[in-house]
Amino acid sequence: MPADIPLVGSLAELEELIREDRDLYLRYSKGYDSDREGGSMDTESGLELPGLSVNPLCPEPWWTRPWTDWLARQLCQYKQLHEKNPDRFAWVLRGEATGRGPDCEPLMANVEPVARIDESVLDEAERTYHARFDAGQGPE
Secondary structure (H helix, E strand, C coil): CCCCCCEECCHHHHHHHHHHCCCCEEEEECCHHHHCCCCCEECCCCEECCCEECEECCCCCCCCCCHHHHHHHHHHHCHHHHHHCCCCEEEEEEEEEEEECCCCCEEEEEEEEEEEECHHHHHHHHHHHHHHCCCCCCCC
16 A cells, blocks of 8 residues: 555544545455556456456445445445455545446446555444344345
């Protein structure tokens, strides 16, 4: 990661960042330096994707709950990538949309790192997520 990239220290800070720029995305990886050479890989098919797999950080227009809830859910959705491989961390980026991946996630090219998310924010997101959502409940 470039040295001048700010560190986000709370969900409230992340929300403020997203309210200022609604075209920001979340990625779990080894960082910008290792990602800037290519796209993500679809491990099931073995195909290289035309961009990096990301999650949107700005809530969809239909989202009527607090933005903090959305952010907590987005941060928790792929948190296991960090837990399985501590070299991966959460960071915020902007870029050009190039399509959708096999899980319908946005794919981004020409990315620019915006911030790194402190590990304490992941813990805060997990507490928020479990307190406010019926985590793990699928359709009946």
